[in-house]
Amino acid sequence: MRYIPHTNEEIQAMLKSQGKRSIDELFQSIPDSLIQNEPLKLPAAMDEMTLLHHMESLAGENHTLSRSRSCLGGGVYRHYIPSAVGDLIRRSEFLTPYTPYQPEIAQGTLQVMFEFQTMVAEMYGMEVANASLYDGSTALAEAVLMARRIGKNRKTVLIPLAIHPEYRQVVQTILQGFGDHLVETPYAANGGIDRGSLNDYLNEDLAACIIPYPNFFGIVEETRDIIEKVHAAGGLVIFCVQEPLSLGLFESPGAYGADIVCGEGQSLGLSPSFGGPFVGLFASKNEFVRQMPGRLCGMTTDSKGRRGFVLTLSTREQHIRREKATSNICTNQALCATQMTIYLSLLGKQGFKKLAELNWQKAEYAKQKLAAVPGVRLTHPESATFNEFVLTLPRPADTVLSELRKSGFDGGIPLERWYRSLHHCLLVNVTELNSKEDIDALAVELKGALQS
């Protein structure tokens, strides 16, 4: 076996040095009744060439369409990833260490964490960010748990129906043990938060109000009025950002007065990979830093006075506080955070803004083209969107999508999967990867699909 170096001679020598005659003797502390005598019922071993051939054929059973002809978004975004990102992230020194428990020989990982924290804080317009959580959905659950810790006796958490439905489901799962008030608030006709639905909850029991930004319909909404009311009631405002590139164009959550901001980082340099591994982003105001979940990297000096970095405030964490920790998280998504940091270092200040503008321009063009197809209309024509929007079709969206697939287009995501009343609605995402030519061709195919 190429990954296990032992020769028979070495095995014998090593056994002998321990006074053992056989490998079996090493396992004598295990009761006989538990020792397996039959080999595991698993497929036989494969050589590398056969294995990779097998993996390629398995991947080939997926029908992944050309990236320019896909309009799939819904929290997982197709963006161009520069070659340098893939090259750097494969370096053994990033790929094969673990959590930097020994900072003297892990300054690379630690400095990247510090840079990652700075970038997340900058993007979100917040004072402080952590070193990553699993993904956007679990980051939202952690944000809700944190808001409840800060709110002490306050229990109600308002979660809009127009937030990513799978994020909402994760929050429901993780909070079920608390058995308290997770209130789903409806969306208004414009796809944004229904203001009226909040009024009953603006009281001393309100722990937090979640604001999806953009929401699952792609809508970016101005919510200063809500933030003011939530704060006046003593609650916290949690922003949840599923497409962080939107923050190159739209106002930062911090500038609005958000208390906690969480979200997904995938769109900044990570491939879709069937939904993971991604990277959960998490930031807050400074005053709440001791209630934060997850790892934090801080700047310090070494015994010779040189600048260095260490994991800090670990007294919040499970390995010290056990059942009283701010979270149970240990391993997070360090490599994905590194990948995002590399991507953002290349994109930079100007690129972040320009790429966001380009995405918005492409989506605006696609909106106009697709809504001009007879029978098709924009579901939320008055609302601002980033690179994703909803179309109402004259027919159930899933039937139209099957037609489009035949002509080589992934036309979007049918919203009926999560919203039964929206069975004619299609969520369309357009990024820099969708060329004008393909957007035009999609409009033609959509027209054809609706006529057939």
Added chain:
Amino acid sequence: MSTPGATGLILEEGLLFEQSVPGRIGFSLPAPDVPETDPKTKLSKNILRQKEAALPEISEVDSVRHFVRLSQQNYCKDAGLFPLGSCTMKYNPKTTEAAARISGFANSHPLASPEAMQGNLKLIYELQNYLAEISGMDFVTPWPAAGSHGELTGMLMIRAYHTAKGNPRKKVIIPDSAHGTNPASAAICQYDVVTLPSNKDGILTADAVKAVMDDNVAALMVTNPNTLGIFEENIQEICEIVHKKGGLVYCDGANLNALLGIVKLGEAGIDVLHFNLHKTFSTPHGGGGPGAGPVGVKKKLEPFLPTPLIIKENGTFKVERERPQSIGRVKAYFGNFGMLVRAYAYIREFGPQGLRHISEMAVLNSNYIRKGLEGAYHLPYSKPSLHECVFSDKFQKEKEIKTLDISKRLMDYGFHPFTIYFPLIVHGAMMIEPTESEPKASLDQFIEAMQKIAKECEENPELVKKAPHNTFRSRLDEVKAARELKLRWTV
């Protein structure tokens, strides 16, 4: 023989933000092919970003150098022995990396229609079956993103199981040697934690469990082999005691690397077990993740498995998104799928005999180190251990040298230190897990370095107390980091 430690040239590297020059860019932006509408003409000023994010402005060359230089400041498994106990730092095959990067996997979208994603669904389905076979469990959910997320998922299922029987119960019993994530996960599920002491041999006894077990206990959480590397030999009897009172037994699978093909924990009576794919199945550790923490369960817990479920019907794979008794979703989409691809490829490359060989060599290596260090370091528990061994700093304390000092000195010899101060039941613990990847020669070097350090503790204690001496940075001031709290760069 000599150890690999030596000084080398590692370059100083500033923060990205300090290298920023206005106007510089490292990205090749695509030319716009649609009308370049000015956002200001169509969007309200109220909603447009006023203050730009202060991201660095550097070239691609700057960026590449930056990350190459930073990477060189890291010690990693690909560079040498990394005996971090309980973390199973084994070699990460390059082939599994290549497999995960195949475009059909890497570019597949989780919200595409299931008909178009048959390859992914098949891979996940098969991996679930492989993990069930390896562990002796009936069903496996692959979605948790890491071990502690698996614990949370497992404990939520346990809570749902009891709730369905009419009472979620109040307590969870956890041994004093457990990982901190165990009590933290139980607490999120609103359980009170009852700490159970290990006996003088470092294991749990049936009597100790009997003494705290009542019908308000939802579960016992064990780790087997435990964090001392010792097999919990009373596990079958313990499971029976817990089951008799209607409780369930959760097993933290962090140490599964000792048992592949040797013991199926499901047969010992375990009801719920999580796997750490980044440990046992070598999806890389990545500097602290991403991991993956699938959970195996016995049939009685099947109704509570998290959604979605992958169902095979007439050779086609379907996604079942809702189930009446499910605990619900624990993560968006399909878990850390890229890690599932790596684990699948790893299992396929090894096959049944190969997997057993992993555990045999992991246990052989650990015992070789244990033998090699006995006498030089204090071994608090004499019971045989499996894939890892735990020493303490008791002998060195006479010279006022602590585990921390010994671990720092080990760096000078060119090794990553072992896990320190864990498990908590061993004062000044040094927890050593070499894994199966290490040849005898590297173990010999490690033993030699540790022996030399033991000698240094006697002859030149100051050398050890001030270590490391050869590293890029000397000891870092953690107190200052926590007191002055600088968590981000600012101008």
